[in-house]
Amino acid sequence: MRAAALALFARHGFAAVSMRQIAAEVGVQAGALYNYTPDKQSLLFDLMRSHMEELLEALPSNSAAPVTEQLEEFVRFHIAFHDERPDLVFIAYMELRSLEPDNFAVIEQLRGRYETVLESILQIGAGEGAFSVGDTKVTTLAIIAMLTGVTTWFRPEGRLSLRAVQDQYWNMVHRMVTVAPERTV
């Protein structure tokens, strides 16, 4: 049921999907779904919370490694993890406004913890002189927006391999946080 709901929410949006549609996808009648979830809102919330918790748990944290390597690891991890769960990533971002206030607060807090991991890497790197960034919060949000955008177009069977995409994004992020070169033009 969770898988069916996830696919439908990602394709049509939470509000546009009815419990009857989910039931039809599973192959049961609508009433049977309520043996597995108390209501529709909980179904969305559980999907989003478990996704965010898995994301945080899977996040590598080699705080002993050089910051540049930590940043590279973060970039590659973000793209790979999101590639494996495109629907979950999509709804975790798109359906925030469909959450009731209490549920929203929980997800928002988990999001904040994820962003803080990246921001800490940038701050430490800036302190060491390894990175040159302006505002670390702005840079954090810019990098996450850029990386998350990959899910809107990347397909494993497409023109570029996952590895090639990771390479190119790491290259872009690396340049973004490294001191500007002499003008070449």
Place this chain on the structure above:
Amino acid sequence: MRAAALALFARHGFAAVSMRQIAAEVGVQAGALYNYTPDKQSLLFDLMRSHMEELLEALPSNSAAPVTEQLEEFVRFHIAFHDERPDLVFIAYMELRSLEPDNFAVIEQLRGRYETVLESILQIGAGEGAFSVGDTKVTTLAIIAMLTGVTTWFRPEGRLSLRAVQDQYWNMVHRMVTVAPERTV
């Protein structure tokens, strides 16, 4: 009515907003709305199409200027234009899936034209040796995702001025497309 619908769609999502809610916001009864739109779908489509057309019309195109200046102009324009219409930008991105197939095709084509403007700048710059980019399509999507993300957090009365945000994003984009420096760490 368009303004009321826009605000509600941006906050709750197209599917989650009823014609009665829009009417209540305007201060009329639901039936009266149908003097101004044939149906709810057209209301969304008209908002999105007029937004995309204004975006394309306002887009500067100084093809005589150096490509680096063209890119800087694009970056600053994108952020400023989107800052002025946060709700429109939000629904133009979030509600693509709420469009019926024919309407979706129209909006998608307009999106493509906008992306092509940026990609052309990158391609010309790469050809001239002014830029060093990997895949121009990937770079285009990465830059647009990064810039569009600004609307999710930027507030004019916030900590950073619009100008400061433009400066920092231009700095990041400029580094992204410029040849990598010698390793500093």
Place this chain on the structure above:
DNA sequence: GTCTATATTCTGATAGAC
């Protein structure tokens, strides 16, 4: 644990008075 049936409310859209 799934079914059928249903309570209740809401939905987009229309008809006709004024």
Place this chain on the structure above:
DNA sequence: GTCTATCAGAATATAGAC
């Protein structure tokens, strides 16, 4: 051009048989 009233159907969720 807006109102009231309404149509026809869909929505979430529940009750009770099996």
